[in-house]
Amino acid sequence: TTLLSVDFPSSLVSVGDCAFHCCTALTSVALPVGVVSIGEEAFCSCSSLASVTLPASVTSIGRGAFRSCRSLTSVALPAGVVSIGEEAFSSCSLTSIHLPAGVTSIGYRTFAGCR
Structure with a gap:
């Protein structure tokens, strides 16, 4: 609960x-080039995470990854x-999102x- 950065x-x-x-204290995440997948509920x-930077190498986002x-x-x-897993962004405060043309799977309640 006190981890501020990684x-x-x-x-x-x-x-x-x-x-x-x-x-809960983590405010931003910038994943390095080469990351391919983000696991379930990663x-x-x-709750304080306000900034996420995903590299071009990411191909899959797991179930509940940012729920x-x-x-x-x-x-x-x-x-x-x-692919974007079930509930990957559920209960966030997203105001807009651009889905890339290559997305072939969006999970239930994403x-x-x-x-």
Whole structure:
């Protein structure tokens, strides 16, 4: 609950399931080039998370990856994203989102409750 920032190594290729679940003090995340996937509930309930930078290498966003990130108002999804899991951005405060042309799968309730 007191983790404020994370310096990710350039060798990182995936963020695992629940890796930063409930890190309520985390305000921003900038994933390095080379990250391909974001696991299920990886950043779920990071209520202060307001800024997310995803590299072009990301192709999949797991179920509930950013669920209940109530400070998150916008996300730029890179062109390489193909699948977005169930409830990936549910209960966020998104005001707009651009879905890349290559998206082939959007899960159930992906944007549910985005006020």
